[in-house]
Amino acid sequence: MVKASILYGKPLVDKVLNEVAEGVKALNEKNISPLLMTVEVGDDPASKVYHQSQRRTAELVGINYESVQLSGATSQQRLMNILRGLNRDPYIHGMILHVPLPAHIDARVVQWGMESKKDVEGVTPHNLGRLFLGVPGLIPCTAQAIVAMIKSTGVDLRGKEVTIVGQSDIVGKPTAIMLLKEEATVTVCHYATTERGHLEKHIRGAEILVVAAGQPELIKGDWIREGAIVIDAGINAIEDKIVGDVEFDGALEKASFITPVPGGVGALTVAYLMKNTIDAVRWQIEED
Numbered sequence: 001m002v003k004a005s006i007l008y009g010k011p012l013v014d015k016v017l018n019e020v021a022e023g024v025k026a027l028n029e030k031n032i033s034p035l036l037m038t039v040e041v042g043d044d045p046a047s048k049v050y051h052q053s054q055r056r057t058a059e060l061v062g063i064n065y066e067s068v069q070l071s072g073a074t075s076q077q078r079l080m081n082i083l084r085g086l087n088r089d090p091y092i093h094g095m096i097l098h099v100p101l102p103a104h105i106d107a108r109v110v111q112w113g114m115e116s117k118k119d120v121e122g123v124t125p126h127n128l129g130r131l132f133l134g135v136p137g138l139i140p141c142t143a144q145a146i147v148a149m150i151k152s153t154g155v156d157l158r159g160k161e162v163t164i165v166g167q168s169d170i171v172g173k174p175t176a177i178m179l180l181k182e183e184a185t186v187t188v189c190h191y192a193t194t195e196r197g198h199l200e201k202h203i204r205g206a207e208i209l210v211v212a213a214g215q216p217e218l219i220k221g222d223w224i225r226e227g228a229i230v231i232d233a234g235i236n237a238i239e240d241k242i243v244g245d246v247e248f249d250g251a252l253e254k255a256s257f258i259t260p261v262p263g264g265v266g267a268l269t270v271a272y273l274m275k276n277t278i279d280a281v282r283w284q285i286e287e288d
């Protein structure tokens with residue numbers, strides 16, 4: 001069997017960012033300067049890395065990027081007040097609230113208070129409801145990146161057996177909804193699937209496998225169906241290395257396409273964050 005083709009994120013990143021840069025130019029001609037605002041409560045070293053990559057990418061495409069850094073002791077009420085101010089500010093087009101938030105803040109209450117037209121991570125019930133109903137809105141970036149990666153292989157999704165491992169609101173569930181819209185046959189696995197010893201069975205049946213569990217090498221290479229498309233969204237830090245959720249070398253022998261970690265889905269996620277930002281601007285000016 002020929003080894004799988006490695007599906008790098010870079011070609012799609014370049015394509016999406018070029019489109020975004022064109023979109024920004026068109027908005028600039030209307031005297032609109034897209035601005036993405038991040039809000040962070042407390043000091044999370046992991047989010048610093050994420051911040052830097054967002055800022056670099058935003059600057060590359062001409063989106064202004066600003067951040068509000070709040071102390072870890074900030075109350076929920078104060079955070080809500082700050083977000084309400086950002087909701088009303090016509091110069092701010094996209095908002096990101098970094099999670100995890102400190103334990104004394106109810107993340108759902110705060111996130112759900114964000115203006116949905118500025119919700120570039122697609123976390124508000126309004127945007128998730130739109131996704132569920134197939135109405136255009138702002139869709140979680142990683143789900144968009146995963147689906148774009150799958151489509152870049154040229155596969156016809158209709159009726160395909162897809163297994164997704166992970167059912168989070170931000171990755172697994174929105175990906176499942178997007179793939180259902182393409183009329184794929186979608187199975188979603190989670191902790192309980194593994195507890196019952198059924199994970200391997202669902203992996204073996206998958207023509208397309210999406211993994212977003214956050215468990216290094218959870219998926220063994222020899223479970224992969226011959227010729228499967230494997231999308232690994234997992235990001236796990238092991239000593240000084242980043243690895244995914246799939247045993248890469250083993251999977252390479254069985255799959256037709258496989259995404260690397262790093263250099264796969266993660267890189268494309270940030271590009272979709274930029275795309276969501278200009279989509280957000282367009283949504284905001286639609287009714288003006």
Ligand code: NAD
Pocket residue numbers: 142165166167168169170171172189190191192193194199212213214215218233234235236265266267269
């Ligand atoms: P989460 O912790 O919210 O959800 C993990 C999901 O995986 C849960 O539904 C859980 O049931 C399932 N799971 C965990 N261990 C399992 C096991 N042993 N067997 C079966 N299912 C299991 O995580 P999340 O926010 O969706 O993130 C998942 C992974 O994706 C993490 O590694 C995260 O870093 C990564 N991630 C990547 C990007 C990206 O841009 N590539 C973006 C977001 C998250």
